[in-house]
Amino acid sequence: MLFLTMQSGDFWTLYEIFTGPNPNVGLCVTLLVSGGFGFVITMNILLVVTICGPIAINVAGTFKDVILTFVGIAIFQDQKLTATFLIGLSLSFSGAGILTYNKVSAKYE
Numbered sequence: 001m002l003f004l005t006m007q008s009g010d011f012w013t014l015y016e017i018f019t020g021p022n023p024n025v026g027l028c029v030t031l032l033v034s035g036g037f038g039f040v041i042t043m044n045i046l047l048v049v050t051i052c053g054p055i056a057i058n059v060a061g062t063f064k065d066v067i068l069t070f071v072g073i074a075i076f077q078d079q080k081l082t083a084t085f086l087i088g089l090s091l092s093f094s095g096a097g098i099l100t101y102n103k104v105s106a107k108y109e
Helices: 002-008 010-019 025-052 054-075 083-107
Strands: none
């Protein structure tokens, strides 16, 4: 990948941003912080999988999706809220929860 980015010129463009006469300090800090957070989240996922098992990640992911969907609906007002929409959304998340529960039950039987 390094060779491909060097070949396309993207590597040298980023190099110029970091080391040029007027380096973009905000972009440099943002990239470093983003990379640091990526490392932290990867280590946290590995820790959760090691301690609790991979099913915990699946359960947490399901609940995260439910919360993010409803928060997104509350924040962004472009979705028309109808009873059919809310029932369908609730049924789909209930199905995901039941599937996760069945996977957990099957693993420990």
